[in-house]
Amino acid sequence: MNKKAKLEYIDSSTQTQENAKEKSYPCDICRRSLTTRKNLIQHKLNHSVSKLYPCEVCGKKFTTNRSLSLHKHIHTGEKPHCCDICGKAFSQNSNLSSHRRIHTGEKPYHCDVCGKSFSVNGSLSYHKRTHTGEKPYHCDICGKTFSLNGSLSYHKRTHTGEYPYRCDICGKSFSRSGGLSYHKLVHTGEKPYHCDICGQMFSHSGSLSSHKRIHTGEKPYHCDICGRTFSQGGSLISHRRIHTGENPYYCDICGKTFSQSGGLSYHKLVHTGKKPYCCDICGKSFSQNCNLSSHKRIHSRGKACYDGRTSRELLLKEKIMHPGDKLYCCDICDKTFSNNSNLRRHKRTHTGEKPYDCEFCGKEFSSNFNLKKHKTIHTGDRPYRCEVCGKSYSCNVHLKRHEMVHSEERPYYCDICGKTFASSSDITRHKIVHTKEKLFQCEICGKTFSYNGDLKQHKMVHTGERPYRCDICGKAFSRRYGVTRHKMVHIRENP
Numbered sequence: 001m002n003k004k005a006k007l008e009y010i011d012s013s014t015q016t017q018e019n020a021k022e023k024s025y026p027c028d029i030c031r032r033s034l035t036t037r038k039n040l041i042q043h044k045l046n047h048s049v050s051k052l053y054p055c056e057v058c059g060k061k062f063t064t065n066r067s068l069s070l071h072k073h074i075h076t077g078e079k080p081h082c083c084d085i086c087g088k089a090f091s092q093n094s095n096l097s098s099h100r101r102i103h104t105g106e107k108p109y110h111c112d113v114c115g116k117s118f119s120v121n122g123s124l125s126y127h128k129r130t131h132t133g134e135k136p137y138h139c140d141i142c143g144k145t146f147s148l149n150g151s152l153s154y155h156k157r158t159h160t161g162e163y164p165y166r167c168d169i170c171g172k173s174f175s176r177s178g179g180l181s182y183h184k185l186v187h188t189g190e191k192p193y194h195c196d197i198c199g200q201m202f203s204h205s206g207s208l209s210s211h212k213r214i215h216t217g218e219k220p221y222h223c224d225i226c227g228r229t230f231s232q233g234g235s236l237i238s239h240r241r242i243h244t245g246e247n248p249y250y251c252d253i254c255g256k257t258f259s260q261s262g263g264l265s266y267h268k269l270v271h272t273g274k275k276p277y278c279c280d281i282c283g284k285s286f287s288q289n290c291n292l293s294s295h296k297r298i299h300s301r302g303k304a305c306y307d308g309r310t311s312r313e314l315l316l317k318e319k320i321m322h323p324g325d326k327l328y329c330c331d332i333c334d335k336t337f338s339n340n341s342n343l344r345r346h347k348r349t350h351t352g353e354k355p356y357d358c359e360f361c362g363k364e365f366s367s368n369f370n371l372k373k374h375k376t377i378h379t380g381d382r383p384y385r386c387e388v389c390g391k392s393y394s395c396n397v398h399l400k401r402h403e404m405v406h407s408e409e410r411p412y413y414c415d416i417c418g419k420t421f422a423s424s425s426d427i428t429r430h431k432i433v434h435t436k437e438k439l440f441q442c443e444i445c446g447k448t449f450s451y452n453g454d455l456k457q458h459k460m461v462h463t464g465e466r467p468y469r470c471d472i473c474g475k476a477f478s479r480r481y482g483v484t485r486h487k488m489v490h491i492r493e494n495p
Contacts, residue, residue: 030136032125058164074177142248158248158261226355242356242368333439349440349452369395377467401426 025040026033034040045063053068054061057075062068073079073091081096082089085103090096098120101107107117109124113131118124126148129135135145137152141159146152154176157163163173165180169187174180182204185191191201193208197215202208210232213219219229221236225243230236238260241247247257249264253271258264266288269275275285277292286292328343329336332350337343345367348354354364356371360378365371376382376394384399385392388406393399404410404422412427413420416434421427429451438448440455444462449455457479460466466476468483472490477483 035121161252228355352443 025035025037027040027043029044032043034043042064052061052063053065055068055071055075057072060071062071070092079089079091081091081093083096083099083103085100088099090099101119107119109118109121110116111118111124111127111131113128116127118127129147135147137147137149138145139152139155139159141156144155146155157175163175165174165177166172167174167180167183167187169184172183174183185203191203193202193205194200195202195208195211195215197212200211202211213231219231221230221233222228223230223236223239223243225240228239230239241259247259249259249261250257251264251267251271253268256267258267269287275287277286277289278284279286279292279295281296284295286295328340330343330346330350332347335346337346348366354366356365356368357363358365358371358374358378360375363374365374373395382392382394384394384396386399386402386406388403391402393402401423410420410422412422412424414427414430414434416431419430421430432450436450438450440449440452441447442449442455442458442462444459447458449458460478466478468477468480469475470477470483470486470490472487475483475486477486
């Protein structure tokens, strides 16, 4: 398409948009506006119970034979409409028209509230609901409402477990066609989008847009309950479930529920015992890729080179080459972290922020993990059991640390005295012996401590809190070992 043809295409599309503005036919059921009466009549059939044309492949029903014919292209893979600029093919002519606007940059549909422009009318209609708050589509199983019918259809699959889109290379299934398209790039390795700041490559433009927010610091998504902001919409959706308590993903083996699909996928590895991620240095295998990345820092610790470069963008670019680097620094105490979430969690030790509270006793915590761990005091739940000695624990971290007693594995070593440790937290605590640091201060009396746990224990002197209670006589103690030692009195009385 030459320049003249592009201009003619833009002029004709703009004229179509202007004509569309003159007449608008709203649907009295869902309030969607259509550009012609014929489109309105056709649209209303979607609300009708009877859908006369069924697909013989998947059983889905349609109100018109034309809609059925277009749907069949999903199964046949037929894409008869081709872009004359880049060669990309589409199953429908309307999709080709929308695609061409990527090349022309045309966005003829404008929001009359905020002025934002869109390349397709459907995107404008969806966007307007962010201003009106309209959510006309609701789930008949759980009652949740949605602004798009497509979002409702996708949501329903969390209840049915349906994954209709299958990869023809590896057989992996997906609940969305977009998820399948995104996955296929794993096989092709195609990454056409690159960041002009650090050069990192991406498979999708959306991933690039999200990545750029690392450089700009932009967080456009904010929680209307607690005010916390996020750089990605998906992170906000996941965060909101902390407030609502919603856990839409459940394990079909043990019935445990999760707020995120990733949490369910990780949990299922407990049942299968599968550990697909293997360290290429020592051969140790892991159930999650993030655990493998954390493990590799043991090998790379002290070996990272920066070649004199201090730019944060360059450091981010080098992160894959040097996974032991810690790029996120606390501006209060200068402590460094390998990821931003750990830094954010650490800062709460300075600010005193505790956004997570226990519904049993009202106690507040700085992290959701600490809240979950605390709740086991009330529930007595200890689901993690050692296969060697049978000892059980309330959290998986404590079980993993205990298992090293049997394996005698001590991969963490102190570079000052050479002493080895079973976990990274143990070596962190040990190093304070050498540094004599006391970063944690009591805001009541000013006394300082090397460990946050010691500070918490000390504060009970001021508050009078005694959370550990003897289940025989009811006597309360400020420390766990206090109640353990006390119980020996009862044992001696009743041998």
